[in-house]
Amino acid sequence: MHLNYRHLYLFWLVAKEGGLSRAAEREGLAVQTVSEQVRALERSLGHQLLKPSGRGVVLTEAGRAACARAEEIFRIGQHIADEVRQAATEPVLRLAVGLTDGLSKLAVHALLAPVLGDARLRLLCHEGESAHLLGELALHRLDLVLAGHGAPATPGLGLGSERLLSSPIVWMGPPVWAEAAAGRPFPQCLDDLPLLLPTAHAALRLRLDAWFEQHGLRPHIVGEFEDSALLALFAERGLGVFPVSAAGAADLPRSHGLSSLGRCGDLHEEIHAIRARRGMHHPLVQRIVDAARTG
Incomplete structure (x- = not known):
């Protein structure tokens, strides 16, 4: 179906103005011209969009659906001039x-x-x-x-x-779990803590699983996340401790109230x-x- 946007615009204008006469006056057109173009839109869509009501017109159910979409189209269209001007003048x-x-x-x-x-x-x-x-x-x-x-x-x-990037992995956690780990050597302290890990699709997760086995750790996994930022958020809220590359951990204590539990010199994240x-x-x-x- 070929949609005539001029016809759609006039229909939308009639709906907003509440009548053919007011829409025609606003556009400087004859009422008959506006009426014919709205009927042409109705024929192309195969449904009646407007029906008489008193001295004006109202939307049919099909008209309400078409008008809602037209509202969206022409609202977006109002921004085109500004965006084109910005693209042309600002590198x-x-x-x-x-x-x-x-x-x-x-x-x-x-x-x-x-x-x-x-x-x-x-x-x-x-x-x-x-x-x-x-x-x-x-x-x-x-x-x-x-x-x-x-x-x-x-x-x-x-x-x-x-x-x-090849950055060592640092284990981070909120104060409640950092205090629980105090007094035990790293990484053995991780055995007593709830762990938040990336899901199996992450390259780091495969290396983490091998690292746990290498150090004889039995991880208590309470959460797995595809999104590392979401993982950090749940850690901040106290759910557990989690691994992050040292390169990405620089701002964590300041922005998330998290503390470092220890660094894995033999485990790195690569990008x-x-x-x-x-x-x-x-x-x-x-x-x-x-x-x-x-x-």
């Missing part, structure tokens, strides 16, 4: 970043920090499964993917990667920058990579 650097499930949001923020102060930045962040994000990257719908692993060895995708070779020269992506190299 914008668009940066579309994919974040694979399970990455520490705090560590990601630290990696993106070198570009966040750029007044030209228009940042778009997408979170999802690795395969989907890499497909979007290969199609150049994303400029960068941050993942817990390097690019797959798939020549057809044309992807390259490098490790930006890799994956880029399409055709898009290697994005200035903001290069700034992120250069800052990670020197940092």
Whole structure:
């Protein structure tokens, strides 16, 4: 069906004004012209939208549905001129970043920090499964993917990667659990505490499970989360203690009232920058990579 938006606009105007005459007067048109165009819209939709009521018209049930959607369309349309003018006069650097499930949001923020102060930045962040994000990257719908692993060895995708971060894991918790762990050596104290962990889809979770076994720990897991920021929130509310990369933990004590229980020197979170070779020269992506190299 081809929808004539001029006809839709006049119908919407009639509905708002409560009559054909008032809508015609507002637009400087003949009443017959407005009536004909509204009837043309009704024919294209296959339903009556207006019905006579006294000296005016009212919406039918079908008309109410059409009017609600038209209201949304024309409300959005009112912003087009402002947005076009802004885009034409203010330089914008668009940066579309994919974040694979399970990455520490705090560590990601630290990696993106070198570009966040750029007044030209228009940042778009997408979170999802690795395969989907890499497909979007290969199609150049994303400029960068941050993942817990390097690019797959798939020549057809044309992807390259490098490790930006390898940060030791720190265990954090609210005061109630930090006090409960006091007096016991780390990491054995974790046996007595409720643990909040990333779900099994996260690359870090596999390394955590191996680390528990290596140290003879029997973890008491009370929660598993796909979103690391949500995990930190539940920890802050007292549900348990959780692991986070040292790079992402720098602001936690100040912002969340959390304390460090201990650091795992033999367990790290890795974050890799994956880029399409055709898009290697994005200035903001290069700034992120250069800052990670020197940092």
